[in-house]
Structure formats: C-alpha cells, structure tokens
Amino acid sequence: MMQKGQSKMSNIQTAMNGARATGYVDVSEAPATGMITLRGDLADAGVQKAVKSVMGAGVPATLAVTDADVGQILWMSPDELMIVCAYDQADQVVADLIAALGETHSMVVNVSDARAVFDLNGSATFEIIAKLAPIDMKSMQAGTVRRTRFAQIPAAFWMTSNDSARIICFRSVAEYMFNQLRNSAQAGFEVGDW
Amino acid sequence: MLLLECPYCGAKCEETELSPGGEAHIKRYGPGSSDQDFEAYLFMRENPKGVHFERWRHVYGCGKWFHAARCTQSLEVFGTYAAQTFEPPQEIKDKISAKRPGWSWRDFS
Numbered sequence: 001m002m003q004k005g006q007s008k009m010s011n012i013q014t015a016m017n018g019a020r021a022t023g024y025v026d027v028s029e030a031p032a033t034g035m036i037t038l039r040g041d042l043a044d045a046g047v048q049k050a051v052k053s054v055m056g057a058g059v060p061a062t063l064a065v066t067d068a069d070v071g072q073i074l075w076m077s078p079d080e081l082m083i084v085c086a087y088d089q090a091d092q093v094v095a096d097l098i099a100a101l102g103e104t105h106s107m108v109v110n111v112s113d114a115r116a117v118f119d120l121n122g123s124a125t126f127e128i129i130a131k132l133a134p135i136d137m138k139s140m141q142a143g144t145v146r147r148t149r150f151a152q153i154p155a156a157f158w159m160t161s162n163d164s165a166r167i168i169c170f171r172s173v174a175e176y177m178f179n180q181l182r183n184s185a186q187a188g189f190e191v192g193d194w
Numbered sequence: 195m196l197l198l199e200c201p202y203c204g205a206k207c208e209e210t211e212l213s214p215g216g217e218a219h220i221k222r223y224g225p226g227s228s229d230q231d232f233e234a235y236l237f238m239r240e241n242p243k244g245v246h247f248e249r250w251r252h253v254y255g256c257g258k259w260f261h262a263a264r265c266t267q268s269l270e271v272f273g274t275y276a277a278q279t280f281e282p283p284q285e286i287k288d289k290i291s292a293k294r295p296g297w298s299w300r301d302f303s
C-alpha cells in the first residue's frame with residue numbers, strides 16, 4: 001500500500017534492475033525512462049503544430065534528435081516519432097499530445113514499460129556499436145538517431161555525446177541486449193579503432 | 195556486401211538491415227483474369243544477369259518498402275526510389291542507360 005510521502009516511482013521495475021558492467025566501455029541500464037510513440041504523417045501541418053505546442057520543439061529533421069522542453073524527440077520514420085522524457089511525465093505528455101492533435105489522423109501511446117534503455121559511456125562507445133550493428137560508425141554523428149539491429153534484435157540508438165550513446169530495445173529482449181553489450185565491452189576485447 | 199540507400203530515411207543500409215521483397219513492378223492479376231495472366235502474376239519472374247529491379251523493405255529501420263535498381267552481375271546499385279510508382283522514374287532509367295547502354299527489362303528500357 002502507498003504510504004504518505006512515498007513516491008509511486010519506488011514500485012517501478014526496469015527490465016534489468018539497473019544492471020551495470022564495467023569494461024573498456026561502461027554499460028548500464030538507464031533508470032525508468034518515459035517513452036512515447038507518436039504515429040502520424042510528420043509532413044502534416046496538424047501533426048507539426050501539435051508537436052510544437054506540446055513539446056516546445058518542432059518535428060525533427062530526418063534521422064535527427066531534437067531537444068525539447070520535455071525531453072527529446074527522435075525521428076523514427078516518415079510517420080513515427082519517439083519522445084523520450086521523465087518516466088512520470090509520460091502519461092501527461094500523451095494526454096497533452098492527444099488533446100493537441102484532436103481530429104488529426106494520429107496515434108499516441110505510452111510505451112515506457114514495453115522498452116528497455118541502456119547507456120554506453122567511454123571513448124570507445126562507437127566501437128562497441130560498430131561491433132554489433134551494421135552501421136558505418138565513422139559517419140555517425142551526435143544528434144542523429146538510427147534504428148537498426150544489434151546482433152539479432154531490433155534497436156534504436158543515438159549518440160548523446162562523442163563518447164556516449166543511448167540504446168532502446170524491446171523490454172522482452174533486454175537481457176540479450178545487456179549481455180551482448182557487456183561481452184563486446186569486456187576489457188581485452190578492444191579492436192582499437194576508436 | 196550490398197548497400198542500399200533507403201529513399202525515406204536517407205540512411206545507407208547494409209543488406210542485413212533490410213528484408214528482400216522480390217521482383218519489382220509486378221502487376222497483380224486476381225479474380226476474373228485469364229489463367230495465363232494469373233499464372234504469370236504468381237510464378238513467372240525475371241532472372242537477369244545484369245540490370246534488375248527489386249523491392250526491399252527497411253525492416254530494422256523506418257519500416258518502409260522501396261524499390262532498388264541494380265546489376266545482379268556486378269552488384270552495382272544504380273539507385274533506389276519510392277514504392278509509390280508503377281515504373282522506375284526517368285532519373286533512374288537515365289542512370290542505368292549511362293552505364294548499361296541499350297539495357298532492357300520487361301517493358302522498360
């Protein structure tokens with residue numbers, strides 16, 4: 001039962017209980033994170049206006065990540081955005097977006113509990129991703145997002161700086177993701193490209 | 195290794211990030227069509243050594259279907275283009291003509 005002054009957040013269990021691994025790059029599961037999927041034609045003026053009014057930032061350019069008043073907006077496809085925000089903000093942002101979108105053909109869903117989030121930190125972060133995803137990491141820049149595969153599972157990632165990245169995957173494959181990141185980042189497994 | 199640029203993302207995709215969708219620009223023959231047309235729609239496919247048109251889906255990325263024009267012999271990619279078309283855009287045909295003069299594929303040349 002909820003005690004007075006106790007945060008609802010204390011009941012939230014992330015997929016890997018905040019697992020961490022220290023190698024030549026640090027791997028950690030992020031704390032509970034708000035994630036919202038918005039489906040709709042991103043070229044539609046109604047969608048653009050609604051996103052701008054609620055998020056304080058417009059629809060990002062293709063493959064871009066935009067900082068907004070409430071978190072970040074990730075371009076996922078010509079008709080899909082992912083909004084990343086504080087976990088306990090997500091329901092409110094969903095409600096605000098649905099209200100702002102009105103009759104515009106669209107769908108907004110809080111997918112926070114259906115996803116897992118991992119952070120990579122260290123100067124060889126690019127190398128860990130290059131080991132697992134079929135991406136030319138030499139051409140990858142901070143501020144861009146890519147949906148791709150990590151070994152055998154779908155995932156999205158973006159560089160949060162030149163030596164850190166954030167990765168989102170389905171919650172059901174969180175352990176697979178954590179294990180492959182940890183194994184790739186083990187000390188002694190350096191390729192030395194970064 | 196085959197690299198195709200998704201016309202929706204602009205992302206340069208390695209083959210394993212994509213899902214192959216077979217031959218492009220196939221016209222559907224359904225109920226009421228002749229047996230011959232229906233058979234051709236279901237089973238008859240080009241198998242060229244050279245210029246070829248295919249459908250691909252950016253399955254691990256934006257999820258969109260698109261078209262690709264490439265050479266099956268050299269794996270050279272002439273270009274990719276949107277799914278919402280019944281035939282290759284002129285720009286793609288011109289690119290192929292520049293490299294494979296006199297090419298033809300089904301009704302296109």
Ligand SMILES: [Zn+2]
Nearest residue numbers: 200203252256
């Ligand atoms: Zn794409």
